[in-house]
Amino acid sequence: MTEAAACGIDGVDTGLADPPLLVADGVTRWYGHRLGCRDVSFRLWPGEVLGIVGESGSGKTTLLDCLSGRLTPSDGTVTYRTAGGETVDIFSRPEAERRLLQRTEWGIVRQNPRDGLRMGVSAGANIGERLMAAGGRHYGRIRALAGEWLERVEIDHDRLDDRPTTFSGGMQQRLQIARNLVTHPRLVFMDEPTGSLDVSVQARLLDLLRGLVARFGLAAVIVTHDLAVARLLAHRLMVMQQGAVVESGLTDQVLDDPQHPYTQLLVSSVLQA
Amino acid sequence: MAEAATPVLDGYNFAYLDEQTKRMIRRALLKAIAVPGYQVPFASREMPLPFGWGTGGIQVTASIIGRDDTLKVIDQGADDTTNAVSIRRFFARTAGVATTTRTPEATVIQTRHRIPETPLAAGQIIVYQVPIPEPLRWLEARETETRRMHGLADYGVMHVKLYEDIAQHGRIATGYDYPVQVAGRYIMAPSPIPKFDNPKMDRSPALQLFGAGREKRIYAIPPHTPVKSLDFEDHPFAVERWTRRCGLCGAGDSYLDEVVLDDAGGRMFVCSDTDYCAGRRADGHTGEDAGE
Numbered sequence: 425m426t427e428a429a430a431c432g433i434d435g436v437d438t439g440l441a442d443p444p445l446l447v448a449d450g451v452t453r454w455y456g457h458r459l460g461c462r463d464v465s466f467r468l469w470p471g472e473v474l475g476i477v478g479e480s481g482s483g484k485t486t487l488l489d490c491l492s493g494r495l496t497p498s499d500g501t502v503t504y505r506t507a508g509g510e511t512v513d514i515f516s517r518p519e520a521e522r523r524l525l526q527r528t529e530w531g532i533v534r535q536n537p538r539d540g541l542r543m544g545v546s547a548g549a550n551i552g553e554r555l556m557a558a559g560g561r562h563y564g565r566i567r568a569l570a571g572e573w574l575e576r577v578e579i580d581h582d583r584l585d586d587r588p589t590t591f592s593g594g595m596q597q598r599l600q601i602a603r604n605l606v607t608h609p610r611l612v613f614m615d616e617p618t619g620s621l622d623v624s625v626q627a628r629l630l631d632l633l634r635g636l637v638a639r640f641g642l643a644a645v646i647v648t649h650d651l652a653v654a655r656l657l658a659h660r661l662m663v664m665q666q667g668a669v670v671e672s673g674l675t676d677q678v679l680d681d682p683q684h685p686y687t688q689l690l691v692s693s694v695l696q697a
Numbered sequence: 698m699a700e701a702a703t704p705v706l707d708g709y710n711f712a713y714l715d716e717q718t719k720r721m722i723r724r725a726l727l728k729a730i731a732v733p734g735y736q737v738p739f740a741s742r743e744m745p746l747p748f749g750w751g752t753g754g755i756q757v758t759a760s761i762i763g764r765d766d767t768l769k770v771i772d773q774g775a776d777d778t779t780n781a782v783s784i785r786r787f788f789a790r791t792a793g794v795a796t797t798t799r800t801p802e803a804t805v806i807q808t809r810h811r812i813p814e815t816p817l818a819a820g821q822i823i824v825y826q827v828p829i830p831e832p833l834r835w836l837e838a839r840e841t842e843t844r845r846m847h848g849l850a851d852y853g854v855m856h857v858k859l860y861e862d863i864a865q866h867g868r869i870a871t872g873y874d875y876p877v878q879v880a881g882r883y884i885m886a887p888s889p890i891p892k893f894d895n896p897k898m899d900r901s902p903a904l905q906l907f908g909a910g911r912e913k914r915i916y917a918i919p920p921h922t923p924v925k926s927l928d929f930e931d932h933p934f935a936v937e938r939w940t941r942r943c944g945l946c947g948a949g950d951s952y953l954d955e956v957v958l959d960d961a962g963g964r965m966f967v968c969s970d971t972d973y974c975a976g977r978r979a980d981g982h983t984g985e986d987a988g989e
Contacts, residue, residue, distance in 0.1 A: 520849040527853070542836075542854075545861045552860055557853020563863055563929040585864050 443505055445470045445611060445643050446491065450500035453486050459667040460486035463500070466662065466672070470610065473637060473644045475658025475675060477651060477690070483667040484647040485535075485615055491645060492532055492613040493522045504529075507610060527557050531604030531612040535619050537596035540603070541588045547574060547599055548584040554607045573602040577632060594625035598632065605636060612644045618653055630656050651694050655679055663687045705793035712759040712792040718742055722760040722915070726906060729917035734879030735847070736830050741913040751784060752910030754807045754826035761822060761906070762788065762805055767795045769803035774811040774952065774969030781809075798972050810873075812894040814951045814973040817903035819920065825888040827909035830916065832876045832886040852884050855927055863932055872937070878925045879918055887924075893936045893952045898924040941966045944986030946977035 444467040453460035461483035468474050476484050489495035491502055493514050502514045507529060514522060526532065534540035541550050551570035552560070560566050571581050577598040579591075588596050597617065604612060617633065618626040634657060637644060648654055654661055655675060662672040663684065671684040682688045710716065718740075725739040744752040762768065768788050772781040776798040784807060785796045797803050800815040807824040817823060833843040836854045846852065855876055862870045875892035879885045887895060888907060898905060898918060905918040918924060928934035942949045944965040951973055953966040965986045968974035978987070 519845075520851075523849055523851055542857065544836075545857055546864050548864055549857045549861045553853055553857050556856035556860065557851070561856070561928075561930050563860065564931050566860065567864070 442470055443511075444468060445472075445505055446645075447503045448491060448500070449503075451487065451490050451497045451502060452499040453483075453490055453495065454498045459483070461490070461664070461667045464662075464664075464669055465500075466669075468611075468643055468645065470643050471641045472660065473642075473646060473658050475654035475661045476645065476647045476664060477649065477654050477661060478664035479690075480649060482664040484649075484664055486667075487664070488613055488615055488645060488647050492530065493526060494532075504611075527554055528607060529610050531607075531609040533597075533600055533604055533612065533614040533617050535616040537588070537593070537600045540600045541596060543588050546585045546587055547579070547591070550588060550599060551603050551606050554603065558607055569606060573606050574599075576636075577602040578628070594621050594629065597621065597629060601633070601636070605640070605642075608640060610643060612642055614644060614646045616648055616650075617646065618648070618650065626653075633657060651679060651691065663690065704790070706790050709791050711764075712762050712788065712794075713745075714742065714756065714759045718756075719760040722756055725915045726757065726760065726917065729906070729915050730904070730919050732883075733918055733922050734883030734885040734916060736914040736916045738913055739915050741910045744910065745787075746783075748911035749828060750780060751807070751809060751826040753908030753912075753915070754809070754824050754910075755784060755787070755908075756910060757824045757906050757908035757915065758788065758805060758807045759792075761824075762792055762794060764792070764794065766804045767797050767802055769797050769800065769806045769972075770808070771806065771811060771813065771970075771972075772809045774813075774954075775971045777971060799976075800972055810889055810891075811952070811969060812890055812897045814948075814968070814970045815976070816897070817901055819902040821903040823903055823905050825890075825905065825907045827886070827888040827907045827914070828911070829874075830886055830907065830909040830912050830914040832874075832884050847883060850882065852878075855884055856929070859927060859929065859932075863929070869928065869932055869934075875934075876927050878927060880922050881925075884927070885916060885918075885924075891937065891952060892926065892934075895924070895926045895934070896936065900924070939966060942984060943968045943974060943977075944984040946974045946982045946987075947984040948974065948977055948982070 446468040449465050451464045452462050464487055476487060478484050490497045496515055503511055504514055505511050548567055548570040551573050552566040555566050571584055574584055575581055579595055579598060588599055591599060618629055621629060630653060646657055658675045661675045661678045662669050665686045671678060671687045678687065679691055682691045722739055725737045729737045742756060744755055746752060770781045770785040772778040775781060788794055789796050800813040805822050809826040831843055833846060836858060837843050859869050873891050874886055874889045875895055877885055877887050877895060887898060900921050900923055902920050904920055907916045926934040939953050943951060943953060945967050948968055951968045951970060954969045955964055955966055957964050
């Protein structure tokens with residue numbers, strides 16, 4: 425358990441009476457003899473944004489995959505509190521149930537939008553897929569909602585029937601976000617949502633994400649190697665090095681007063697603009 | 698009109714396949730019938746014709762046909778096209794079974810691309826030749842993933858295809874191999890029959906078997922099983938309609954083929970089901986082009 429979680433200071437008004445949304449306890453993942461991540465524990469409350477930072481290869485994505493149920497941890501548990509108030513151990517449940525969670529209550533934004541989108545079908549179909557998977561069978565309503573979300577992520581409505589292949593990288597990333605948020609998930613996992621985008625596009629995307637997170641009260645786990653992204657979006661921060669969490673706490677506290685030598689190195693190596 | 702008996706070839710087992718192979722296929726068939734719409738893998742054999750010409754259908758037919766059966770083979774609705782004629786003769790020569798072109802007289806019907814217009818009856822078996830058994834294939838290329846999607850009934854992507862049709866064409870433009878849901882569970886490819894034939898599969902009293910030789914899959918719909926064509930509430934499933942009637946028999950309720958007659962725009966519409974058309978003409982029905 426992190427210090428911040430132990431003290432209950434989350435940086436947002438979540439109410440301490442609420443039970444946590446997501447609890448990771450000793451999550452460990454080995455790839456044969458190689459370590460993915462080791463003994464990661466934390467709690468995430470509704471409406472809270474947790475940033476995971478660290479250098480390339482420090483186990484951030486492995487951890488995210490374990491948390492989002494796409495990769496089975498070698499050890500440790502991940503429990504999630506569903507919208508129905510039930511607490512479920514993600515990996516002891518059948519895969520059918522896990523997939524249902526993934527497509528209704530969770531959103532997963534991949535680093536490369538091509539992994540998270542269906543490139544062969546139109547933007548509208550991409551956004552509508554989750555609605556249809558959840559049982560939506562009214563074409564008109566699905567299409568209207570898809571159009572609404574396209575505008576919400578600042579893409580012109582008349583691109584609704586265009587394929588994502590005709591979109592720029594930033595638009596693809598925004599489309600991926602719309603596709604994930606259309607069913608109003610309670611928890612979103614994002615892997616480097618602004619990676620590979622140029623700075624001005626990054627800024628707009630961050631703005632958009634911040635707005636959406638605040639507006640819909642989303643909880644999010646965001647993996648990034650970019651401290652500026654973490655500073656802007658995350659309430660709390662976990663710093664990872666060689667598969668282990670070396671420091672965690674409130675974002676500003678970690679970035680302004682780093683305690684661990686690795687965090688100090690990380691913070692000091694950022695170019696000051 | 699049963700055809701004259703063809704001499705049975707020496708040196709072949711009854712219906713070409715050896716008994717062990719038939720046993721293996723029958724096991725797959727039993728499993729397929731027990732789990733309607735589920736694709737059962739089987740060890741497809743080399744047959745004396747290329748994949749894509751009906752090797753799956755032939756293996757299924759060879760495994761279920763008995764000496765008392767009467768076989769009908771149709772290709773695109775017709776009894777007299779190359780594929781239909783050769784497969785019919787294949788079984789006449791290797792099994793010595795009676796063959797027919799009359800739908801009600803047949804006990805086993807092997808088909809490609811059509812279901813006969815004459816409603817099938819209890820006791821009949823229809824065997825479909827299937828090129829691509831996986832309805833999710835064009836949306837998800839990985840076999841491991843499609844199997845998992847079937848296992849978990851994770852079928853949202855199926856409607857993505859229909860959505861895309863409407864978005865691009867204003868209606869569901871899928872005209873053949875129109876996906877269906879069998880018994881409220883498995884999504885199934887009905888083989889490349891026109892969607893006109895989809896309603897005939899629903900609660901049919903006949904047993905429906907599907908064989909895909911190249912893809913090595915067998916699946917089935919037991920008699921009286923509900924088969925629902927996928928659709929949207931505001932874009933319901935509908936079959937094709939024609940403004941014309943059959944030029945030969947005047948039928949207004951059958952699937953019509955358009956036949957180009959000359960290079961001056963001359964054309965006529967005729968029933969694709971030749972047996973149905975011939976039967977109607979024998980009963981005295983005529984169409985407007987019948988005299989020519």
